[in-house]
Amino acid sequence: MTELPASSEIQAAPARPWYVSALLALLAVALLLGAAWVFARVKSPYPFYGTAYNAGTAAAGFKGTDQDGRPYAFVPGDGNRVTALFFGFTHCPNICPLTLAYLDRVKAALPEGERDRFQTVLVSVDPARDTPERLKQYVEYFGKAEGIRIPEPALSEVAREYGVGYQRVEVGGADYQMNHTTATYLIDGAGKLRLLWDYTQLPQVDRVVADVRQVLETSQ
Amino acid sequence: MNTPPPVNLDPTLADLLIPAPDLLFLIPTLLVAGYYLWRFIVSRRSPEGRARWPVWRAVLFALGLVLLLLTTQSRAATLTGSSMALYMGRLMLLAEVVPPLLVLGIPRGVKINPRGAVARTLGVLLDPWVALAVWAAVIIFWNVPAGFNASVVTNTAAALLPALYLLSSLLVWSVILRPLPNVQPAGMGSRGGFGLLAALPMMSVASVWLYAPNVLYTPYVNALCLWNLSPLQNQQLSGWIMMLAGIPALALAFIQLFQWLVELTGGNEATPPT
Incomplete structure (x- = not known):
């Protein structure tokens, strides 16, 4: 110039x-x-339906109690398994049950050989009310998932690792509710965060299945 | 997308301005700032240079760069998934505040060889048709719900959209303010008309957001929103932000059109001697 x-x-x-x-x-x-x-x-x-993470983004591990009351340790990629992880609570009226139901349909749509390598993990953002017994009832009613209870302050640490927010909301004349991030995170067999789906994307099960199969195939 | 930062649901302005470097913007911004500063210092050596490049232009340019850095290098950029209003406020700063400041910062009388590659490239980019089409494509493709949810869009929005808003709006504001007249043939009337047309896509989207009774964008339907706003309140607030941000450009377009009409009717001619 x-x-x-x-x-x-x-x-x-x-x-x-x-x-x-x-x-x-x-x-x-x-x-x-x-x-x-x-x-x-x-x-x-690959043209993922979900929003892709940058390559090599490591997923965080965590420890808690599963729905059977046993100690549970989530090690990303353990056993070369692909994990759909989301944060919710059992008093949730719509998003959490729908998410569990859609992820169950995704698992059912996978070929038999791939089904065992895919798991769904629900981490409760309401450990005060979500006892292992209640979590067991919930995850078994809406499909097959691991329901994990992590007490505070460890829960907020795990949530922070995934960028998840949650807060207690008082509801007039009723018990409290929890507002929370509604994303589902897909972690591959190498322990890397590959993508996330917003819960409003889950109804398109065939596209979610395509994403899961791609991640299963590329994390052998 | 990198691992997301923790979600603080009630961030203060200080929280939003915590530095979060984004090299995609930082490196080009610093290069442009360095080049501008060097040329500005050189221009100070002669009275002609000082006349062509007054301090107020450098101040506006610096203000534009500061706002650009605040918008792209702060934590606010990472919290937009939890607030459509924050998302839109950030994009509007990049589209409607930073570009006019940067364009006004360009000194007058910049000489570009009209037969050179730079002039030819700028001549195409600053063609009102091209600028309008690119701007409209950015606004429509990344804002209309069907496009917003498409795979390409979701996977490019966070990384590309701020840059696209900034660059396409720089084209639009350059057509309106005409900083390089020797490669920009457009007259006052066509610039006014162009400004009016360029404002339409944004104003239309803003109106829809203001009056829609439902949340239109699925990623925000049940988003956990900052500052205890509901997703619908966020959408309406975004509409206001977009509409207010578009008003200066719209007003300028009307002024240019009226100025053109005055010139057309000879209203600026000197009174003949009696």
Whole structure:
């Protein structure tokens, strides 16, 4: 960038015909959308339905008590298993039961050989009310999942590792509710966070299944 | 996407401004800042240079860069999944506040060889048709719900969208303010018309958000929102933010159109001697 002498006359460029401008505009939009597509494919060669994490993002492990009252340790990728992890609570009226039900349908849709390598883990964000007994009842009613109770302050540490938020909300004339992040995190057999689905994406089970199968195949 | 940061549901302004470096923006911003500073210092050596490049332009440019850094290098950028209003406020700063400040910071009389590659490239990018099409594509493709939920969009939105808002809006504001007249043929009337058209996609989206009775974007339907706002309140607040952010550009477009009309009717001509 250089500056003109003060006395210089600025010559305006001649206007191009409108149809040339229109053609250039179409080309620019095609280039823009094409570049976005290329960016998405470079970031994640497979077109995941969920939002992909950057490669190599490690998932955090945690310890708690399972629905049978036994000590439970989540080691990401243990046994080359792929894990769908979400945070919820058993008094949840809609999102948590639906999430469990959809993830159960995802598991059922997997080929038999792959089904055993996929597990669902629910971490309770309401350890005060979610006893192992209650968790057992809940996860078995809505499908087959591990229900994990982690007492505070360890729970908030685990939630922070996954970027999960939760807060107690008093409901007039009723027991309290918990507001919480509704994402489900998919962790591969190597212990890496691969993607997340918002709960509103889960009803498209076939697309979720495709994501899970891709992660199962690429984390042998 | 990196591992998300912890969700603090009631962040203060100080929390939002905690540094969170994003090299995609930081490195180009620092390079541009360094180049601008160098050229500004060089221009101070002559009276002509000082006249072409007054201090107020450098102040506006610096203000634009500071806002750009605050918007892209702070924790606010990482909390947008929990607040549509924060998300939109950030994008509107990048689209409607930072670009005019940067464009106004460009000194007048910048000489570019009209036959050179730079002039030809700028001539295409600053063509009102091209700028309008790119801007509309960014607004529509990444904001219309069907597009918002598509695989490409969800996987590029966080990383690409702030840059796209900034760059496409720089094109729009450059057409409106015309900082490089020797590669920008557009006159006052076409700039005013262009500004009016460029404001329409944003104003339309803002109106829909303001008056929609339901949350339109599935990622926000049950999002855990900051500051105890409901998702619908967040959406309506986003509509207000987008609408208010678009008003200066819209007002400028009307001024340019009226100025063009005044010129057209000879209203600016000197009174002939009697």
